[in-house]
Amino acid sequence: MSYNHQTVEPKWQQFWRDQKSFQVANQVEGKENFYLLVEFPYPSGNLHVGHWYAFCVPDIVARFKRMQGYNVLYPMGFDAFGLPAENAAIKRGLDPEKWTYENMDYMRQQIGAMGASFDTSREVVTCDPKYYRWTQWLFLELFKAGLVTQRDTHVNWCPDCKTVLANEQVVDGHCERCDNEVTKKNMKQWNVAITQYADRLIDDLDSLGWPDQIKTSQKNWIGRSEGSEVDFQIGNETVSVFTTRPDTLFGVTYFVLSPEHPLVDQISTDEHRESVVAYRQSVAAKSDLERTELNKDKTGVFTGAYAINPVNGESIPVWIADYVLITYGTGAVMAVPAHDERDHEFAHKYDLEIRAVIQNLENPFAKEGGEICNSDFLDGLDVKAGVEAAIDWLESNDKGRRKRNYKLRDWTVSRQRFWGVPIPIIHCPSCGPVPDPNLPVELPKIDDYLPREDGRSPLAKATDWLHTACPQCGEMGERETDTLDTFVCSSWYFLRYCDPQNDQAFADREKLDAWMPVDLYSGGSEHTTMHVLYSRFWHKALHDLDLVPGVEPYTHRMNRGLIMGPDGNKMSKSKGNVIDPDAVVKELGSDTVRMYLAFIGPYNEVGSYPWSTQGIVGVRRFIDRVWRLREKVAATGDDVAVPLHKAIKKITEDTASLKLNTCVAELMTLGKIFEKTTAIAQSDFEIFLQLLAPYAPHLAEEIWAEFGHKDSITQSAWPVYDESCMVADTVTYAIQVNGKVRGQLEVAADADKDTVLAAAREVENVAKWLSDGEIRKEIFVPGKIAGFVVS
RNA sequence: GCUCGGGUGGUGGAAUUGGUAGACACGAGGGACUUAAAAUCCCUUGCCCUAAACCGGCGUGCGGGUUCGAUUCCCGCCCCGAGCACCA
Secondary structure (H helix, E strand, C coil): CCCCHHHHHHHHHHHHHHHCCCCCCCCCCCCCEEEEEECCCCCCCCCCHHHHHHHHHHHHHHHHHHHCCCEEECCCEECCCCHHHHHHHHHCCCCHHHHHHHHHHHHHHHHHHHCCCCCHHHCEECCCHHHHHHHHHHHHHHHHCCCEEEEEEEEEEECCCCEEECHHHEECCEECCCCCECEEEEEEEEEECHHHHHHHHHHHHHHCCCCHHHHHHHHHHHCCEEEEEEEEEECCEEEEEEECCHHHHHHCCEEEECCCCCCHHHHCCHHHHHHHHHHHHHHHCCCHHHHHCCCCCCCEEEEEEEEECCCCCCEEEEEEECCCCCCCCCCEEEECCCCCHHHHHHHHHHCCCCEEEEECCCCCCEEEECCCCCCCECCCCCHHHHHHHHHHHHHHCCCEEEEEECCCCCEECEECCCCCEECCEEEECCCEEEECCCCCCCCCCCCCCCCCCCCCCHHHHCHHHHEEECCCCCCEEEECCCEECHHHHCCCHHHHCCCCCCCCCCCCHHHHHHHCCECEEEECHHHCCCHHHHHHHHHHHHHHCCCCCCCCCECCEEECCEEECCCCCCCCHHHCCCCCHHHHHHHHCHHHHHHHHHHCCCCCCCCEEECCCCHHHHHHHHHHHHHHHHHHEECCCCCCHHHHHHHHHHHHHHHHCCCHHHHHHHHHHHHHHHHHCCCEEHHHHHHHHHHHCCCCHHHHHHHHHHCCCCCCHHHCCCCCCCHHHHCCCEEEEEEEECCEEEEEEEEECCCCHHHHHHHHHHCHHHHHHHCCCCEEEEEEECCCEEEEEEC
16 A cells, blocks of 8 residues: 555644644753754744745754754744735735734644644744743843943834835845835934944954854955044044045045034035025935945045045045944045045045055155056065054054954844834833833824834824823833834844743743754844844843843854755745645655755755656655555565665764765665665664654655554664774775776675785786786775776 | 955765865656556766777866866956945
8 A cells, every 4th residue: 555644644743733843841850951943933824835844954953953962942933023014915905913923823733744843842932921021031132231222323213114224124225125225314313332342243253153154244244344443633623534545645635524424514605505505405315225226336526625634634625425424434535546446536526646665665655646556565575564553653653553444234123014013111201211111112003003203103193192291200201112123032042042931031041052052043034134144243242231131142053955846946926836835745755855955966066956747756766665665564574784884873873964865865765774674673674764753754654663663663762873883894895007997896894905906807808908008106095996007 | 446255077965284176966868667648666877988898088157377187276367146336
């Protein structure tokens, strides 16, 4: 009878539920804890192939580690607040809460049908007041520590979502969620001081064994550069500039302020005021995208003012130009057209002086006109050494300050949207912003939750909720109406998994000590400069407040690849190339899908793999073959010790390093060997089933039970290989002449060098090649190569 | 432009302290079983040479180098993907 996954799989899923097979205690005597984390999903309403790839393939590792004797935490939950759920609800005219909870119910079923070994008793739902009470509490801890402030901020505004976005949520000038073009606004917003942690976020990466790709992405995003700050006088005002090239100070020929710089009005002369005002208006009207467009012609106007270069007292013109950004450095730059491409382009256009700096040891700051030059130092002095020398010179003349700058901006966390965590702050006319001690501050029920054009959150419509007394002085105040960015919710959810029911604290410290840091965190590469960066920061901030152990939340982070449609393109409804996992599971089974996804490519590398409707059939054929193999099982069978122990070794090592595709290949190879036997010893086949169990758990359980086992195979101990069982009686040597293989030789495994080489000479084809000349050298690689060099 | 990955059959991919390139799977071709088909099983499958096999030659993006031997190490290019990008 052929294998019927439609009855077998639900049976074992029910068994695991009934037995609470995957509920994990925080401590188990004699077992080491292992925390495996996957990113929890948005409750979008349906699981797609990407979810399967994200949840089921790491599940192989969870099951493997469990059998190896680890106490494994593999939890699941829902990232339930935020724009995706809200926008979907708006589109369908539904209540976001109802929509979200219905979706979660459906997705729980789908996740159950995967057969993944999640500990569902630890489920975390971020829109549940029992959860977001602690999101609010943690937010207030950061507020009290001075890491959260409300202030005027140059923000990214999505006109479609009608809310502020963090820098990380703007992709190439477009909203990360809806892809509309983002505009700039100046608004009073809540900011979290992630920039205070910029250095630690970079430097602590060194201690983590993460892939370089992830580390460098984060470093690029944080964008640290080292240089110095130099003061220029403009009239009575002192304006600092940040420069990475203080060694070019003698080549400064003009000075540029960002159009938004607060001093522009003050320093502009009457003669130039009109053009300055006009220019500032034209810049303000531009979107971020227009302003930063590549190869854009540089523009700017002269203010009429002059600045004094501190190193030589020279008077240089002050311009404003939008290639200088108000959000970086001091919003002002010293322009060195001979040594900076942008300054050069600008100087060329507006006919400003270009002056190169030639540095040598006798006369360090000689000057000379010229075109742009990149190598500025003679006699082997490199730029870095020159910069160091320049900073020394500036400091000895009381002009220099060493300074670091970052591209990273503070994290703007307030959102003008309904479906999020209310910011637990009360604005009091006398006391200012005051934390609300009565947590949770629940999201008010309102009928019209649509976002508004004016930038005010819809929560402002809940007037009863809005007006409340100041917890400090009792005066009537107003609640903050903005909600928190959903990335705040996800910055600590992995902590809550350690202690999900706790109503006294966000998590008990002992339980955090037991589980944290996460041993392996698998997720999508799109979160490298969003969620992963935010949560690292959040964790460090909590650590500084002595709320969590350790400075890093994740020991190892890996980015998974992408499953593409059968045509090689990203799956999308419009392309008609979407694979519905539910349909495939119905046809071929959950074991087949998960094993196929493991087989499709290495999980420890970021790649994109096209789904092959034919390829998955190959995996199903293997499952059917295993099912048929069990009929050959007897008390004793053929000797398969060598391939069996090789397979144990290979699968143990490669599962641990997430090369799951080669493990599936090895299982298939071993399956073929069993097919060639006349009978299979039950003890051998049980080892095979154990190796198979993480990959095809339902099938493995079914046959395991057929053999009379009462306990789940997931509770059995992972097989251990024995090196002595892996030694074959004979080995095959490749025989090379001048590096080319000319023959093969099978000899006893323990044959020594002389024996092998002597026999190798006699191999017919080899002898022919040796007769051409004299043997100059002999090569011997035990067990592999015997070789001769002739000439 | 800077940074980090990567380029292997018709396809997805194996194999690197340098040691028989192409495991495993898909696809393709041939055969067995069958009245027939499906399913299953067996054989072949990098390219060239050959009727076929042996033998031989070529072959891991391109060009050099080191070595008895290079997908692997070194130098110089090309291409693809990802991140950053008017960041001073």
